[in-house]
Amino acid sequence: MHLFDATRRFYGGNAIVAGGLPVAVGLALADHMNARPNVTACIFGDGAMAEGEFHESANLAALWKLPVLFCCENNRYAMGTALAREHAQTDLATRAASYGMIAWAVDGMDVEAVAEATRRAVDEIRGGGGPCFLELRTYRFRAHSMYDPDRYREKSEIEQWKQSDPIPALAGQRWRPDMTKPTAAATAAAPATGAATEGLQTTYREALREAHRDALTRDPRVFLMGEDVGRYGGCFAVSLGLLEEFGPERIRDAPLSESGFTGAGIGAALGGMRPIVEIMTVNFSLLAMDQILNNAATLLHMSGGSCRFRWWCG
Numbered sequence: 001m002h003l004f005d006a007t008r009r010f011y012g013g014n015a016i017v018a019g020g021l022p023v024a025v026g027l028a029l030a031d032h033m034n035a036r037p038n039v040t041a042c043i044f045g046d047g048a049m050a051e052g053e054f055h056e057s058a059n060l061a062a063l064w065k066l067p068v069l070f071c072c073e074n075n076r077y078a079m080g081t082a083l084a085r086e087h088a089q090t091d092l093a094t095r096a097a098s099y100g101m102i103a104w105a106v107d108g109m110d111v112e113a114v115a116e117a118t119r120r121a122v123d124e125i126r127g128g129g130g131p132c133f134l135e136l137r138t139y140r141f142r143a144h145s146m147y148d149p150d151r152y153r154e155k156s157e158i159e160q161w162k163q164s165d166p167i168p169a170l171a172g173q174r175w176r177p178d179m180t181k182p183t184a185a186a187t188a189a190a191p192a193t194g195a196a197t198e199g200l201q202t203t204y205r206e207a208l209r210e211a212h213r214d215a216l217t218r219d220p221r222v223f224l225m226g227e228d229v230g231r232y233g234g235c236f237a238v239s240l241g242l243l244e245e246f247g248p249e250r251i252r253d254a255p256l257s258e259s260g261f262t263g264a265g266i267g268a269a270l271g272g273m274r275p276i277v278e279i280m281t282v283n284f285s286l287l288a289m290d291q292i293l294n295n296a297a298t299l300l301h302m303s304g305g306s307c308r309f310r311w312w313c314g
């Protein structure tokens with residue numbers, strides 16, 4: 001969980017099941033906005049697919065056709081809860097396909113099949129069609145953790161699955177995955193050219209709009225993302241007119257998914273962008289608290305001090 005290496009685009013994980021998915025969407029958004037040919041792979045368990053953050057992330061990635069490879073390791077248990085007690089639809093690939101993305105179920109015990117499906121999915125994503133989803137059907141032989149007494153399943157079930165253990169099946173074969181090079185770091189910031197505003201009389205709305213316009217004008221990495229910030233002009237008309245000025249890529253209407261697009265903002269910032277995430281009214285920010293507290297606020301220590309994340313609120 002504490003492995004992290006931003007220089008290799010490896011952004012680690014955290015203790016919140018599904019909490020990393022919106023961040024993966026944001027990293028892919030940064031790549032998409034910079035026309036970089038990267039694919040962000042995001043690996044999670046079957047348990048994560050019951051969380052709202054999965055749904056928000058799948059919808060955002062498919063809606064904006066982002067280069068994300070969602071890899072679900074379906075090992076049939078979320079801690080001690082069996083798949084059928086966890087999900088109404090246990091065919092997880094079918095569920096993912098309903099978001100309008102390519103979704104394949106793969107024998108997760110077959111290393112070659114997983115590698116081949118991953119290659120094909122990455123090719124599809126690089127073709128520009130948006131995200132893909134792989135359900136890797138596998139099994140966990142051991143308990144979920146050292147505290148888990150493993151009382152929720154029969155030993156015979158485990159023994160049966162061990163028949164298809166991929167490690168003995170691979171013994172004697174030399175299998176080498178292709179290694180790709182890490183990508184270059186983000187471009188340097190443009191110098192600030194703020195005009196003097198001393199003595200200016202204005203309204204909060206106008207001042208905020210001017211601050212947005214100023215930031216959007218002097219730094220191409222800045223973009224605005226939130227509910228109804230575009231065509232509607234913002235709930236309080238702060239962003240009125242900015243869509244016409246800067247276009248829909250940079251004045252980006254987001255679906256109702258506070259956790260999803262706040263996390264995507266964090267990911268986009270990690271990917272070198274300077275997102276402005278607008279949450280319509282302060283009470284809705286509570287829905288994004290997981291991303292704010294468990295992701296943004298922990299990145300410094302989770303990355304071993306390598307990711308400094310600056311965050312202004314107001």
Ligand SMILES: Cc1ncc(C[n+]2csc(CCOP(=O)(O)OP(=O)(O)O)c2C)c(N)n1
Nearest residue numbers: 015016017045046047048075077078079144
């Ligand atoms: C949001 C959240 N709720 C609950 C937990 C406690 N928890 C940790 S792992 C886990 C199960 C996750 O299921 P899965 O991803 O399938 O992992 P597996 O049990 O297969 O290792 C739970 C409930 C958590 N870490 N995060």
Ligand SMILES: [Mg+2]
Nearest residue numbers: 045046077078
């Ligand atoms: Mg699981």
